[in-house]
Amino acid sequence: MAKTWWAIKIAVVGLFIAFAGASACRKTPSKHVGWYVSKGPGIGMVVAWIDDKPGKVTRGQVGGLKQRRPPPGTPVIMNPFMTMNTTDGLSEGALQKLAEQSTSFQDFVDKLEKEGYRVEPWGGSLD
Secondary structure: OHHHHHHHHHHHHHHHHHHHHHHHHHHOHHHOOEEEEEEOOOOOEEEEEEEOOOEEEEEOOOOOOOOOOOOOOOOOOEEOOOEEEEOOHHHHHHHHHHHHHOOOHHHHHHHHHHOOOEEEEEOOOOO
């Protein structure tokens, strides 16, 4: 019982720290490094991490997990106005199509929001 109580305390403190960090990013957008894209009720499921710097469009690299490799001979997808790392195979095609149809990072974000995705700042790094 005591171990469970401590686990609950640690979880609550962790959530408080996470929300405080997210709140700080919203107040000072210049401090965050990128944005996460999610879909679904509430916070939803994170389907991609994006950054407003030119770079690669990759897939499946989440929290240090091994990246799913495309078949041999598949060209590397580069984007002139953003870096994107998709994390959901079911959303991957739709996200890449929206990226190809976009003319700027803001245009891409607008298209995402129009399609029902949520775009929120985060403090991580795509490197």
